[in-house]
Amino acid sequence: MKNFNFYAPTEMFFGKGEIKNLPNLISRYGKNVLLCYGGGSIKRNGIYDSIHKLLKDCTIIELSGIEPNPRIETVERGIKLCREHNIDVVLAAGGGSTIDCAKVVAAGVCYEGDAWNIVTNPSKIKAALPLVTILTLAATGSEMDPYAVISNMKTNEKIGTESQYILPKASILDPEYLYTVPKYQTAAGTADIMSHVIENYFSTEIDTFVQDKISEGLLEACIKYCPVALEDPENYEARANLMWASSLALNGLTGCGKNQAWSCHPIEHELSAFYDITHGVGLAIITPRWMRYILNDKTVDKFVQYGENVFHIQNTGDKFTVANEAIDKTEQFFKDCKIPMTLKELNIDETHFEKMAEDAVKFGGLQYAYVPLNKNDVINILKESL
Known part of the structure; x- marks a missing residue:
């Protein structure tokens, strides 16, 4: 296990009615609030009205219409609003896309240059407005991590940035x-959670028993509770476990002591950059194909561990049989959740594979991944995903 510094200072208020804490949280930072949200679901489910009622003594400026893959133009619009209205605190009500956008808005207010610069070069982030989030989708873990992913559709780039300054305060x-x-x-969000865990789980570090057990438990929770939530959307137990799994999957806990680049996320980011698809769906399509592509004599033992401990496959002595069954069960789980499992279903063909593969390696550091990948490897995985 490598040395690590685990730092996850976000204050979490978990459970029914915890929005009651919002006035106290906001009052710590001021009264001028930028409320960030997406397509309007918070108006339909009552969260919007609750926020305005609870923050009746605050001045609320709204940044609405944040896209599922948030655009740099929307970030710039938010920064402008913050400066025009002397915003004290940013409040994001939504899923990962809304929170990611809010994070870069919060940092961009404190940066004098082009906002895209702090996406491509996070070292330029030196400060940020305080950020509070109200989570409405279990998926990205953005409510408890220092990451944000922003799209530039003019250049077909979808890039992640990272800074401790953009960690939510609460x-x-x-x-x-x-x-x-x-x-x-719900299904796509669960695939996203599972991918976060899988990216850290498959590692060259062999002495990370604790991290692996946490990862296996999170994966089992997703496999157990996603079907329940799909069948019974108002099952509190299922929703609660998926929500907490989302936060724990990407707050740094499962990746402690494991220093390596991820594999599936850089590839999927290119799909989203060109085709604006749902992130979790892209990950569900890519993940089993990546697994099959990297399965070999060096990786098979990890896949056996995965199969035995996550899917409880009985080991009959043939490692590759167990490994392949584990991969098959991963793909079947996504299929059972009614996630499209081919790129063709999303009207994606080979047109941009060369460019996507080149940028995935360039921006994703795939040469440092669990199994290093080059441009041709990425093209092959994309072709297998058709």
């Missing part, structure tokens, strides 16, 4: 807010 997680999440988004 996050409110009420599982009841997930009741109205559509089945498609």
Whole structure:
């Protein structure tokens, strides 16, 4: 296990009715609030009205219409609003896309240059407005991590940035807010959670027993509770476990002592950059194909561990049989959740594979991944995903 510094200072308010803490949280930072949200679901489910009622003594300026893959133009619009209205604190009510956008808005206010610069070069982030979040989708873990992913559709780039300055100060997680999440988004969000865990789980570090056990438990939770939430959207137990799994999957806990680049996320980011697809769906398509592509004599033992401990496959002595069954079960789980499992279903063909593969390696550091990948490897994985 490598040396590591674990730092996850976000204050979490988890459970029914925890939005009651919002006035106190906001008052710590001021009264001028930028409320960030997406397409309007918070108006339909009552969160919007609750926020305005609870913050009746505050001045609320709104940044609405944040896209599922948030655009740099929307970030710039938010920065402008913050400066025009002397915003003290940013409040993000939504899923990962809304929170990611809010993070870069909060940092961009404190940066004098082009906002895209702090996406491509996070070292330029030196400060940020305080950020509070109200989570409405279990998926990205953005409510408890220092990451944000922003898209520049003019250049077909989707790039992640990272800074401790953009960690939320506090996050409110009420599982009841997930009741109205559509089945498609519930399934895609679960795939996203699982991918975060898998990216850290498959590592060259061999002495990370604790991290692996946490990872296996999170994966089992997703496999157990996603079907329940799909069948019974208002099942509190299912929604609560998926919501907490989302936060724990990417707050740094499962990656402690493991220093390596991820594999599936850089590839999927290119798909989203060119085709603006749902992130979790892209990950569900890519992940089993990546697994099959990297399965070999050096990686098979990890896949056996994965199969035995996550899917409880009985080891009959043939490692590759267990490994392949584990991969098959991963793909079948996504299929059972009604996630599209080929790129063709999303009307994606080979047109941009060369460019996407080149940029995935360039921006994703795939040469440092669990199994290093080059441009041709990425093209092959994309072709297998058709």
